[in-house]
Amino acid sequence: MAATPRGTSPVPPDVRPRLTVLSGPSGVGKSTVVAHMRKEHPEVWLSVSATTRKPRPGEKHGVHYFFVTDDEMDKLIANGELLEWAEFAGNRYGTPRAAVQERLEAGEPVLLEIDLQGARLVRESMPEAQLVFLAPPSWEELVRRLTGRGTEPPEVIERRLEAAKIELAAEPEFDTTLVNTSVEDVARELLALTNVV
Template sequence: MIEEKGILFILSGPSGVGKGTVRKALFEKDPDLKYSISMTTREKRPGETDGVDYFYKTKEQFEELIKDNQLLEYAQYVDNYYGTPRAYVEETLAAGKDVFLEIEVQGALQVKENFPEGVFIFLFPPSLEELKNRIINRGTETSDLVLNRLKEARKEIELMDAYDYVVVNDDVDQAVEKVQAIIQSEHLKRERIAKQYKKLLEAEL
């Protein structure tokens, strides 16, 4: 059978919803997934490795990649660029590996514009009250920042229509199981299977 191309999965949702926790738990259960390594212009920190923690670039190199449309998404924080390199994602997918991207909502919408064939999963809080409690329990936000994050979360939830699936993160293990079911179901979609068999039939003619 012809080797299947990998699928890009994008997990996104409001700040505090638990994207990182779900992604880490998912990777423990599914080690075949490849994490989308980000690119940055910030300095490498002690113990970090290029191509493992980040792809490190100069500001000039990064801006050249922006100009050449070589990033699926990017943003600028505190004078440094961060983004998702298109080449790494496409090469990994071509090798038949699924790529998983955990990202904020605005970045996910950029990816949707640049890579619409990706599968977009919105991680949803059980309630805004629970989201508020999770942000407060981090202990890293002032009361003003908590309010700002909740306002932003309301706006982001309204963008849910741009996604293919919604997973409520009430229980991490259950959320992971649902994401695994999405991955499996995407691989079983008729159009993906049909493409493989069409190539197989053509090869045998």
């Protein structure tokens, strides 16, 4: 049998495109890493979630999130418009189903940035999904980042740190762990995992 020259071996058709889920505790750097990756590779498509959380300064409707009321979220859920949804630290968050399906049907990779509960739901409904966990270099550094971001009052930070303990304990459920020491390094590794280039 003729050997396939190195570097030109065909990629099996079932390997791409795929759905990648990025999860990790609040403040670990998920948004920072994804923004860095997409600045250089805008072709990476990131699902925009719906949330009942209030916008932070600078966050734009339709770009960072679709900011919805409780009633609107109720309707999205009742109408089956969300691929998954979860309550996190007092707010609800969900992934609009149609946009994700369109991308996958068009043969394009999809990236979701969602919490642990959402990651578990995606794994159940789409076992082929790849689950990536973003971990902090240390607990102290996670606290520093979440506090230093300055976007949440102390009681919300406390709630998020409680959730973080549960999330960190679930790391073994994920296919891959990336430790967010260097944003550049993690962005490069995530790009490779999403199979876009």
